Amino acid sequence: MASDTVTDVPARTSRLRSMPRGTVTMLVVPPVIVASVFLVYVVWRQTATLDSIEESQLAWPTVWKLLGEHVRLTVVSALAVVAIAVPAGVLLTRGRARIAAPLVVAVANTGQAAPSIGLIALLAMWRGYGFWTGVIALTLYGLLPVLRNTITGLQGVDPTLKEAGRGLGMSATGVLLRVELPLAGPVIMAGVRTSLVLVVGTAALATFIDAGGLGAIITTGISLLKVSLMVWGAVLIALLALLVEWLGRLLELFTRPKGV
Amino acid sequence: MWQFVDDRSDQIVYNTLQHANLVVQAVLFAALVGVALAVVVVWVPRLETLANAVSAIGLTIPAFALVGLLLPLLGIGAFTAFWAVAFYAVFPVLRNAVVGLRGVDPTLLESARGMGMGPVAVLLRVRLPLAWPVIHAGLRVSMQMSMGVAAIAAYVNGPGLGGYIFTGITQIGGANAVNYAVVGTVGVVVVALLADLLLLLLGRLTVSKGIRA
Numbered sequence A: 001m002a003s004d005t006v007t008d009v010p011a012r013t014s015r016l017r018s019m020p021r022g023t024v025t026m027l028v029v030p031p032v033i034v035a036s037v038f039l040v041y042v043v044w045r046q047t048a049t050l051d052s053i054e055e056s057q058l059a060w061p062t063v064w065k066l067l068g069e070h071v072r073l074t075v076v077s078a079l080a081v082v083a084i085a086v087p088a089g090v091l092l093t094r095g096r097a098r099i100a101a102p103l104v105v106a107v108a109n110t111g112q113a114a115p116s117i118g119l120i121a122l123l124a125m126w127r128g129y130g131f132w133t134g135v136i137a138l139t140l141y142g143l144l145p146v147l148r149n150t151i152t153g154l155q156g157v158d159p160t161l162k163e164a165g166r167g168l169g170m171s172a173t174g175v176l177l178r179v180e181l182p183l184a185g186p187v188i189m190a191g192v193r194t195s196l197v198l199v200v201g202t203a204a205l206a207t208f209i210d211a212g213g214l215g216a217i218i219t220t221g222i223s224l225l226k227v228s229l230m231v232w233g234a235v236l237i238a239l240l241a242l243l244v245e246w247l248g249r250l251l252e253l254f255t256r257p258k259g260v
Numbered sequence B: 001m002w003q004f005v006d007d008r009s010d011q012i013v014y015n016t017l018q019h020a021n022l023v024v025q026a027v028l029f030a031a032l033v034g035v036a037l038a039v040v041v042v043w044v045p046r047l048e049t050l051a052n053a054v055s056a057i058g059l060t061i062p063a064f065a066l067v068g069l070l071l072p073l074l075g076i077g078a079f080t081a082f083w084a085v086a087f088y089a090v091f092p093v094l095r096n097a098v099v100g101l102r103g104v105d106p107t108l109l110e111s112a113r114g115m116g117m118g119p120v121a122v123l124l125r126v127r128l129p130l131a132w133p134v135i136h137a138g139l140r141v142s143m144q145m146s147m148g149v150a151a152i153a154a155y156v157n158g159p160g161l162g163g164y165i166f167t168g169i170t171q172i173g174g175a176n177a178v179n180y181a182v183v184g185t186v187g188v189v190v191v192a193l194l195a196d197l198l199l200l201l202l203g204r205l206t207v208s209k210g211i212r213a
Helices: A021-047 A052-057 A060-091 A095-112 A116-127 A131-155 A159-167 A173-210 A214-223 A227-254 B002-009 B009-043 B049-060 B063-072 B080-102 B106-114 B119-156 B162-170 B177-206
Strands: none
Touching: A021 A227, A021 B162, A052 A214, A060 A131, A060 A214, A060 A227, A095 A116, A095 A131, A095 B106, A116 A131, A116 A173, A116 B119, A116 B162, A116 B177, A131 A173, A159 A173, A173 A214, A173 A227, A173 B002, A173 B049, A173 B063, A173 B162, A214 B063, A227 B049, A227 B063, B002 B009, B009 B049, B009 B063, B009 B080, B009 B119, B009 B162, B009 B177, B063 B080, B063 B119, B063 B177, B080 B119, B106 B119, B119 B162, B119 B177
16 A cells, blocks of 8 residues: 555545554453453462362352352443433433533532442442442442533534434434434443443442442452452452453444444 | 531541541642653653553552552551552543643744753743643542542551441441441542642642633
8 A cells, every 4th residue: 555545544444444553552452461361360270279268269150150240230230320321411412401411410520529438338228238229329320421421422413413414304303313322422432431440340349238249359358368369359350340441442432333 | 417426526527637638648649650651651652552551451440459459568557548549540640641741732842942941941831831731630530539549448447538438337237327427428528529629729820820711
């Protein structure tokens, strides 16, 4: 190819090729880190001599069970976040409700100043221990990024494009679904990724209210002063969080409409 | 509730100040590190991708996991809490400082050099003041995030208000459990909002007159 390909954007370029270098790095590096560190864990797990506490806490069935709980907490909460925050964001950009948008975002911002562990503790006192209390706490905690980005994304859509949609004979709903939401999609998905990272990290605290998750390995390690449990519990959670962040990036990439 | 607060007001005030103290020290330290790193990144543009990747990965690591990792190295208490808070606080400042320093109009740098300024003077008297509003925004994000990290670090006996929340959790069902959790949570919110207000004020006073909106 000629040297002028930088300015030349071919129609059939792959999604990867058309991205800036930083984006490519963030799609390639995290999975490599996750895979190699996990490999180190597996080798350590199979070769180290473990005492009975370590043996029971890091037994594969136990780790899979905690991992499953952690993933379930994350996925259910993230779905709830999207189901609540996106419609709320849409409503706050329609008609009269528009005036309330800055106020709602300000209130949500203030709420975000509450420490996650405090929110979890108070909800547990009100609703009791367990999985669903965890989901409620994580959902509340994850709402703001998606709400804020939905509002910002929809407000950023060029009014002439909405006008053009109406001119083509689309109804207000049609314009919303086929013009506004697809165009705001990348911004909304960036919010979803931020939320996912918040939720998967905060889910590590769910163990304090018996809602499950990998945090249990760390708390056991701390209360029994087992360094191996603290470290590997922390590493497994960090790996899961990196993996979730990476999946968020993939989701962002593949939901981007072709024209944007 | 009021009775509870009244009985312990000295202790609550003490822990509130400890919380603010821990966060402010850690964020201040992190801000210096973040700006210094950003200056290096702007000087060596090839590092930018690396810096962004490190920021994104660093911010992804859950706070409770970091506490678990630091504990064996630094032991129980304030040391672990300080480093955990400082770790996260670096990234928003770093990211914003890179954007801010990079965003300075090259013609301004050119004229500063034309006026006879050396590279250090250009950095200190032109670049940093012009980038300061963006760095300041990053500082606010760091400060808010750090309030919650400090609360989590209380699990390993870090100083501050988080201890009340964990006391509330361990005493759940007991008479004062809710009081403890409310005092801890609301206390952190109040400290966070006050800190943000002070930062806003600081921003008003320190943003260079020429670029004030």
